[in-house]
Amino acid sequence: AQKITQTQPGMFVQEKEAVTLDCTYDTSDPSYGLFWYKQPSSGEMIFLIYQGSYDQQNATEGRYSLNFQKARKSANLVISASQLGDSAMYFCAMREEDTGNQFYFGTGTSLTVIP
Amino acid sequence: GAGVSQSPSNKVTEKGKDVELRCDPISGHTALYWYRQSLGQGLEFLIYFQGNSAPDKSGLPSDRFSAERTGGSVSTLTIQRTQQEDSAVYLCASSLFTWAGSNQPQHFGDGTRLSIL
Numbered sequence: 001a002q003k004i005t006q007t008q009p010g011m012f013v014q015e016k017e018a019v020t021l022d023c024t025y026d027t028s029d030p031s032y033g034l035f036w037y038k039q040p041s042s043g044e045m046i047f048l049i050y051q052g053s054y055d056q057q058n059a060t061e062g063r064y065s066l067n068f069q070k071a072r073k074s075a076n077l078v079i080s081a082s083q084l085g086d087s088a089m090y091f092c093a094m095r096e097e098d099t100g101n102q103f104y105f106g107t108g109t110s111l112t113v114i115p
Numbered sequence: 116g117a118g119v120s121q122s123p124s125n126k127v128t129e130k131g132k133d134v135e136l137r138c139d140p141i142s143g144h145t146a147l148y149w150y151r152q153s154l155g156q157g158l159e160f161l162i163y164f165q166g167n168s169a170p171d172k173s174g175l176p177s178d179r180f181s182a183e184r185t186g187g188s189v190s191t192l193t194i195q196r197t198q199q200e201d202s203a204v205y206l207c208a209s210s211l212f213t214w215a216g217s218n219q220p221q222h223f224g225d226g227t228r229l230s231i232l
Contacts, residue, residue, distance in 0.1 A: 035220050043204065043224035052218060091157065093221075103148065103173055103210075103221055107157040 002026065006106035013082045014114050020067070021077040021109045023084050023092030031097035034075040036066070039089040039108070048090075051075055082113045117141070119224035121207050127230045130199060136192040136227045140209030147190050148221060149182060150206040158206065164190060165212060195230075200232045 005024045013019035025034065036048045051059045051066045059066040067076040079086055092106040120139040128134055128217045140147050149161040160174040175181070179197075184190040194201055208221035 023162075030175065033218065037220075037223075044225055045208070045221075047220040050218040083135070099171075102163055103160075103208075104159045105160070114126060 002102035002106075004094055004106035005093055008108045008109045008111050009107075010112070012112050012114055013079075013086075015084060016081055017102075018078060018080045019082055019111065021090050021092075021111065023075045023077065023106060025073050025075060025092075027094065027098075028097050029096040029098045033095045034066070034068070035093040035095070035103075036075075037091045037093065038065070038086075039091065040085075041088070042085070043064050045091075049077065072110045079111075084113050084115060087111060087113045119207055119209050119222050121205075121224035121227050123227060124225060125228045125230075127232065128197060129232050131196055133193065133195045134197055134229065136194075136205050136207075138190045138192070138204075138207030138209075138228070139142075140188065140190070140207070141222055143211065144209035144212040144222070145187060145212040147184060147194050148208045148210070149190070150208070151176075151203045152206055152226070153203045161205075184202070197231045199231045202229055204216060204228050 003026050018063050032053045034051045038046045049059050049061045049064045049066050051068045058068050063080045065078045089108045089110050090110045092103045122137045137175045145166050147156040147164040150158040152158050161172045162182045166187045167184050179195045184194045206226045208223045210221045
């Protein structure tokens, strides 16, 4: 079974609008962390935001927020006030206690911001 | 340097040759990861090191692929008898070793773009 599932291969959003990128995960481990990365066309992987399994509140980092629904095992990334520079691939990843420091990545969502 | 350093940044070689890719992690990062990414695709996990040992080699595609890490720092990924399907970007990342719920992310290098002719 896939540890991380991203069901949206591609997404489009109008500039200045908000967009939600979906991520669901599969683990039986009570201790885990969820991460989102951005990969622009230049290729570098940029860490955006983190959510811990024990965190009571949804994580926020500037225009990025994480809609963490633990019972549903979802960790959707919300980007508010989209900018042209947000056009990139976005990857969701998980690290779980059982597997030590192994990271599992989803297949990614390509986001295009339309002017 | 402050970040993960990978070399070479680009490598073009003929089919059948051996190639060696290098990764220099962030100082103090004991966890090191190798991934492969084909054009427009996601990250394919290859191998993970904790210190000098590799608890998980399950992602290595074939016995032509090997990796080592010495001194708990620099790692090399070696591909023997390269095939055209090995063409991809090879990404290295490092992380502090910590508990799984920690907010320590992976830090990625810029990758090595490997092209097999």
